[in-house]
Amino acid sequence: MFENHRVLLKAALISAFYFALSLGAIADYDRANTIRLATTTSTENSGLLNDLLPRFKEATGYEVHVIAVGTGKALRMGRDGDVDVVLVHAPAAERKFVDEGFGEQRLPVMFNDFVLVGPASDPAGLASASNLGNALRRIAETQSVFVSRGDDSGTHKKERSLWTQAGLTPEGAWYREAGQGMGKVLQMADEMNGYTLTDRGTWLAYRDKSQLRIAYEGDEGLFNPYAIIEVNAKRYPDLNHEGAKALILWIRGTDGQEAIAAFRKSGEQLFTPSANTVAKR
Numbered sequence: 001m002f003e004n005h006r007v008l009l010k011a012a013l014i015s016a017f018y019f020a021l022s023l024g025a026i027a028d029y030d031r032a033n034t035i036r037l038a039t040t041t042s043t044e045n046s047g048l049l050n051d052l053l054p055r056f057k058e059a060t061g062y063e064v065h066v067i068a069v070g071t072g073k074a075l076r077m078g079r080d081g082d083v084d085v086v087l088v089h090a091p092a093a094e095r096k097f098v099d100e101g102f103g104e105q106r107l108p109v110m111f112n113d114f115v116l117v118g119p120a121s122d123p124a125g126l127a128s129a130s131n132l133g134n135a136l137r138r139i140a141e142t143q144s145v146f147v148s149r150g151d152d153s154g155t156h157k158k159e160r161s162l163w164t165q166a167g168l169t170p171e172g173a174w175y176r177e178a179g180q181g182m183g184k185v186l187q188m189a190d191e192m193n194g195y196t197l198t199d200r201g202t203w204l205a206y207r208d209k210s211q212l213r214i215a216y217e218g219d220e221g222l223f224n225p226y227a228i229i230e231v232n233a234k235r236y237p238d239l240n241h242e243g244a245k246a247l248i249l250w251i252r253g254t255d256g257q258e259a260i261a262a263f264r265k266s267g268e269q270l271f272t273p274s275a276n277t278v279a280k281r
Helices: 001-033 043-044 048-060 071-079 090-101 132-142 152-163 182-192 200-209 241-251 254-262
Strands: 034-040 063-069 087-089 103-118 146-148 174-175 198-199 214-215 221-229
Touching: 034 043, 034 174, 034 200, 034 241, 043 048, 043 063, 043 146, 043 182, 043 198, 043 200, 048 087, 048 221, 048 254, 063 071, 071 087, 071 152, 087 090, 087 241, 090 103, 090 221, 103 182, 103 254, 132 152, 132 214, 146 198, 152 198, 174 214, 182 198, 182 200, 198 200, 221 241, 241 254
Parallel strands: 034 063, 034 087, 146 174
Antiparallel strands: 087 221, 103 198, 103 214, 103 221
């Protein structure tokens, strides 16, 4: 009887061992065919990735696991080797990421622009502002509610740089740091009857749900370029570098760039492809 128990136990252990091996093989197989992409919330909120990635999977067989966070966090994930590739929109931070040896090369993918949105009543009078700096000064001087991302995202970095360029330090009860993604911030600004800075892609995706309106646009200082960067293969050799390269090649190639150009909301183009341009240092 005891001998039978020992035989059964041995068989169970052998079975468990080979089952564990098979799970490991499945995990390895899935990892080889899965790309971890850290990207800004705007590429997800706008619906762009939901349009692009099924096309990419059909063309290459790769599954892309998207982690949509602020640009700052996306780059930190790249620094920690937690993702294979990043798609972000904060050129200064991207250059630092590459210069410090965490990324291979920043390559242009597309661009759109930022806009200042606010209540239809436009209490700060942005519609008659002479330039972008004047628009921001009007918000500060009238202490109109301004909702900041406050999350170290590309949009937040851009917003803070615009205040600095205008010679202003936003502070006080009128300046609200949300620590949230763009969609939530647009909702908060709408509820508070306030202003905020948003990328045009996310704005067009959320516009029909909001009472906000574009209050100021068109300044060249609102240009918003996106770049893709493979995490450094020498620093993190175990990442899916083949998959990262495949995604970069596809999204910057003819099929990816044409899909970006064709992507629209309410008949409006959200992003302009830019792979044929040179990324500025």
